[in-house]
Amino acid sequence: MTVAVVLYTSDLRVHDHPPLRAALDGAQEVVPLFVRDPAVDRAGFAAANRLAFLADCLVDLDRALGERGGRLVVRKGDTVSEVRALVRQTEADEVHLAGGVTAFARAREERLRKVLEEDGCRLYVHDGVVDVVPPGDVTPQGSDHFAVFTPYYRRWAGEPLRTPLSAPREVRVPTGVRSERMPRRSGIADVSPGLAAGGESEGRKRLASWLTAHGDAYEQRHDDLAGDVTSRLSPYLHFGAVSALEAVQRARKRGGAGAEAFVRQLCWRDFHRQVLAARPGAAGADYRPRHDRWRRGAGAEADLAAWREGRTGYPVVDAAMRQLAHEGWMHNRGRLLTASFLTKTLYIDWREGARHFLDLLVDGDVANNQLNWQWVAGTGTDSRPHRVLNPVLQGKRYDPDGVYVRRWVPELAGLGAPAVHEPWRLSGLDRAAYDYPDPLIGLSDGLERFRRGRGTS
Secondary structure: OOEEEEEEOOOOOOOOOHHHHHHHHHOOEEEEEEEEOHHHHHOOOOOHHHHHHHHHHHHHHHHHHHOOOOOOEEEEOOHHHHHHHHHHHHOOOEEEEEOOOOHHHHHHHHHHHHHHHHOOOEEEEEOOOOOOOOOOOOOOOOOOOOOOHHHHHHHHHOOOOOOOOOOOOOOOOOOOOOOOOOOOHHHOOOOOOOOOOOOHHHHHHHHHHHHHHOHHHHHHHOOOOOOOOOOOOHHHHHOOOOOHHHHHHHHHHHOOHHHHHHHHHHHHHHHHHHHHHHOHHHHOOOOOOOOOOOOOOHHHHHHHHHHHHOOOOOHHHHHHHHHHHHHOOOOHHHHHHHHHHHHHHOOOOHHHHHHHHHHHOOOOOHHHHHHHHHHHHOOOOOOOOOOOOOHHHHHHHHOOOOHHHHHHOHHHOOOOOOHHHOHHHOOHHHHHOOOOOOOOOOHHHHHHHHHHHHOOO
């Protein structure tokens, strides 16, 4: 019996899965494998919310494979060592996995290729599994990647896409292959109480129901903080429980302005991935240095703590930070507001904010998290690097009735709009009635400090 191994990483599904299909086409038996690598923990990416969501995804993947006669094999240890041991045990001829863009993923692929070649086993790295358009497929003349989104989007939108693959009918796994016990969410501490359920079945249901209920309204309402008509698919995309390519194809089939606006957001995901693939150092270093003199010391630390805890004195900022803590997720407009406030009003290094987001976000993805933070901070690909978002005006525009603020900042539940966005303007007993802090800094003072620090004033 010929055997192939499918190494699952951030592609935890059975639908539209090129590595699984290729393995089944080329071998009589297949071992679907996921390795819980301690190197991920050491790198600081083993956040509780993602571990809990991952556990859901693995349980669901094991169930889906079981319905097809197979199962998921889970191992713990160094990924390369565990794959090699499994290849030797099963005498596998091939290993298939989805291509990655981070420095960690690229190094893992190279190590795998080297050790498998020594054992006479071939490694197949499949592009277009996690992305819609793989990094490097769309490039400008004279460069290895696009540094500006709009021209990238024009090219990306015209790329021919493959047809999504159906789930296999049968998966035969060799007997005698041991597996660790499947992880469970219940065994993980410090999980955000409002964290969504993970898994391919949940993600596919969410995609279908969202396209029907909110797809048409997405263009007009995707910034509506209280209405929250965003798809909330980002965690499922991050873990590959939903195929980004299939999501694009289904949205385009539905058609309309809302569907196209949704597709454009998925393009942003590919855009950041192709930037990181070309410039892996951008995960921690400025893509475009601005020679910032970021604030340090006790004052900056106190402001950073207030920002993390949702007590900056700016209600819409605090509401978004508290949503993050409760759900392990934050509305897209909230992400822009909180990041702008930290980097440009408080003038604190974007890496501090990116680290906190990675500590909590269930969709905490290196490419999208780090490069979105750089975009807002003005050290990334934004063509207007010095723009500053005013949280008061943004709150009034995207939460005009104050519903979002009152939902997450209950101290202000008794205030109506527009006062709920500027409670410090109340006087006397009216102000004393609300146990809510005054702003950390005036917006004009923060703007002037930012301009001085960046040297634009």
